[in-house]
Amino acid sequence: MIVGFDTTVFPRLDYKDPEKFWGTISYLQDFFSVHRDRLHTVFEKAQEMKRCFDHFDPFIQSYTAKICPYCGTVCCANKFGFPEFADIVSFLSLGLSIPDYDLDVDEEAICQFIGKKGCILPRIQRPYRCTWYFCDPLMVQIDIGPAKQYRKFIQDVQDLSRTRGDLMREFFPIWEEHGNLIE
Numbered sequence: 001m002i003v004g005f006d007t008t009v010f011p012r013l014d015y016k017d018p019e020k021f022w023g024t025i026s027y028l029q030d031f032f033s034v035h036r037d038r039l040h041t042v043f044e045k046a047q048e049m050k051r052c053f054d055h056f057d058p059f060i061q062s063y064t065a066k067i068c069p070y071c072g073t074v075c076c077a078n079k080f081g082f083p084e085f086a087d088i089v090s091f092l093s094l095g096l097s098i099p100d101y102d103l104d105v106d107e108e109a110i111c112q113f114i115g116k117k118g119c120i121l122p123r124i125q126r127p128y129r130c131t132w133y134f135c136d137p138l139m140v141q142i143d144i145g146p147a148k149q150y151r152k153f154i155q156d157v158q159d160l161s162r163t164r165g166d167l168m169r170e171f172f173p174i175w176e177e178h179g180n181l182i183e
């Protein structure tokens with residue numbers, strides 16, 4: 001069973017409103033700095049989530065490296081490369097820097113983070129939806145591969161969802177009590 005977290009409880013991070021977008025990120029950075037002592041469990045959960053990312057990345061990378069170069073409908077558009085609030089929470093929980101998003105781009109155009117060999121961001125610094133998206137060709141390849149690898153895939157996906165959910169479950173009550181001043 002996949003145990004995630006409903007991230008719609010957090011404020012919407014709107015890339016179409018640059019002032020609010022960067023204002024919210026700045027507020028969250030301050031929040032992490034001011035409430036550092038309260039957030040130690042959040043930091044622990046973030047490290048558990050990171051271990052899952054580290055485990056999952058080589059596996060999924062081995063598939064995308066094979067199929068993405070031949071893809072006729074590349075899924076990476078700018079609108080998918082922008083983070084949601086929960087992504088920023090997980091980046092800050094891991095002490096990662098916030099990517100320097102250029103908001104002045106065509107949201108339908110190929111994502112600003114696409115390089116010659118695919119996404120230039122480490123998987124853990126991408127929006128979660130980028131890792132969570134499994135297109136049909138990708139699923140077919142995983143499906144027709146060895147059963148052991150398929151089982152590993154399912155396990156990794158569940159672990160990732162659970163550990164990210166755990167992080168958000170730890171963070172949310174602290175945010176509700178001490179933050180949450182953003183509409």
Ligand code: SF4
Pocket residue numbers: 064067068071072073074075076135136137138
């Ligand atoms: S993940 Fe799927 S849709 Fe996206 S570029 Fe790769 S093959 Fe294409």
Ligand code: SF4
Pocket residue numbers: 075076077078080081082111112113114118119120121126127130
């Ligand atoms: S995987 Fe990377 S290039 Fe693709 S949409 Fe996400 S951030 Fe952009």
